[in-house]
Amino acid sequence: MHIESIPMWEGSGNNYAYLVTDEKTKEAVIIDPANPSEVLPSLKKAVDGGTKVTNIINTHHHHDHAGGNAEILKTYKVPIIGGKDCDKVTKTPSHGETFTIGESIKVKAFHTPCHTQDSICYLFEDGNDKAVFTGDTLFIGGCGRFFEGTPKEMDKALNETLAALPDDTKVYPGHEYTKGNVKFAIKVAQSEPIKKLESFANSNKQTQGKFTIGDEKKHNVFMRLDDPAVQKFTSKTERVDVMAALREAKNSM
Template identity: 85%
Template sequence: MHIESIPMWEGSGNNYAYLVTDDKTKEAVIIDPANPQEVLPTLKKAVDGGVKLRNIINTHHHHDHAGGNAEMLKSYDIPIIGGKDCEKVSKTPAHGETFTIGDGIKVKALHTPCHTQDSICYLFEDGEDRVVFTGDTLFIGGCGRFFEGTAEEMDTALNKTLGALPDDTKVYPGHEYTKGNVKFAVTVSQSEAIKKLESFVGSNKQTQGKFTIGDEKQHNVFMRLDDPTVQKYTGKTGRVDVMSKLREAKNAM
């Protein structure tokens, strides 16, 4: 499995599209190609080199993730897999439904409603190699805003659905937001894991694929709702209340 990150709107949205290719068959998918003018040159180079683009995959319907679909279809007339509200969507996989890319990559759709109700994260497995594309649900050191959902839904999405994945699963989020997430995290806790993440972002511009679900359980305060230090910061002990207070505080930064 080969993953190529394609940064979009650097300096403003700091989004990522991802081109994922099966090493053997060269079959590939493009995830969240929201800004075609930045994505298409990379795709052309890949396709000219033998890559066979099979699908567009969307993590949710927001414009900065699915808004490039119509334009993309002009160049690549391929099915779109995504949430029910995504532009031009062809298929919405059920929670837990699997499909394959080429011979080697197995993909499982994980419904994670909260940021949007049609939010889907995708677990990609190729042998022992596991990665998850999390859109705007899970960021390195943070999570998405609760635009269409509740604190309870985000707790379920992060800590039950994504938190149940193997600890060695690498995380590929929809945005490069780690610097801002760490800035908030250090106000909540001064744990060694958070300090380590702070040090990493101080010397690395990009963090996608550099951390795992296991790492997130250590340095992501939104995945540490039972941590006494996090509870003390929020003044709450119930998981949903802690989640709610953390998001309110992060929103206010």
């Protein structure tokens, strides 16, 4: 599979859309095309080169992820796969449901309610290549705010659902927030993995697809709730309490 990152950085959100193409059939999906003015040129270039866009996929209903659906549909009249509250959604896959893109890409949907109740992460597999598109649930070195959910739900989303994916699964989040995440993480724990992430973030503007689920388990403090350093920072030991305290501390940065 071919993954093209489309930065949507005209606003302040530093969002990413992703165009994922099955290289055998040239069938492709566009994930979270929230700002059409930045996405449509990339889609046109791909389509002019023989790519066929078959679906829009949304990770959740927030405007900076699903807000471009109506405009994209004017040019590409395709079904929308996404959470139940996403604009113009055609189909909401159930937790664990699978579908295919072209001949080679198998997609599995994982419900990860917390940031929003309709949040869905999507695991894409093509042979040995694995990528997970995590929206605002999992960021490189961080996680989304608990707008519609609880610390317990985020613990489950990160540390049961996503942590169970193969360690070599590359992570493609909805935003480029790594610098801010690692600035917080280094206050929590000064581990070598966190220092390595800090070094990478300081020298690279884009970090999507550069780290794996295995990496996140090492440098993402929200996936290290049992780590003594993390518990010391929060002055908590129960997982849900640690998660709540971490998010509260990050929110107040």
